[in-house]
Amino acid sequence: MNSFPMRDSRVLVGDLLGKIRMKYGGRVEVNIYDPRCYLWFFDLVRFNIRATEVVWVLDGKLLARGVPSWDELDGLMEAGIGP
Numbered sequence: 001m002n003s004f005p006m007r008d009s010r011v012l013v014g015d016l017l018g019k020i021r022m023k024y025g026g027r028v029e030v031n032i033y034d035p036r037c038y039l040w041f042f043d044l045v046r047f048n049i050r051a052t053e054v055v056w057v058l059d060g061k062l063l064a065r066g067v068p069s070w071d072e073l074d075g076l077m078e079a080g081i082g083p
Helices: 007-027 036-046 072-081
Strands: 055-058 060-063
Touching: 007 072, 055 072, 060 072
Parallel strands: none
Antiparallel strands: 055 060
């Protein structure tokens, strides 16, 4: 398992997704896109997504690249979602 690409990032992303689900419940729909799939081609180009990075998008706006802390991601989501 140590040689699995982006293993640490995937674990952190999983934790963040769990926190999103706990806090926002059904108010937020989470989709995970595999950049190797051609169906997402236009979004991949639009947000300049590479196969080796994590990108967070909310309502068509790029929130963050990489794996932010929960506080950072939550703050960005709160600003994007509103009350």
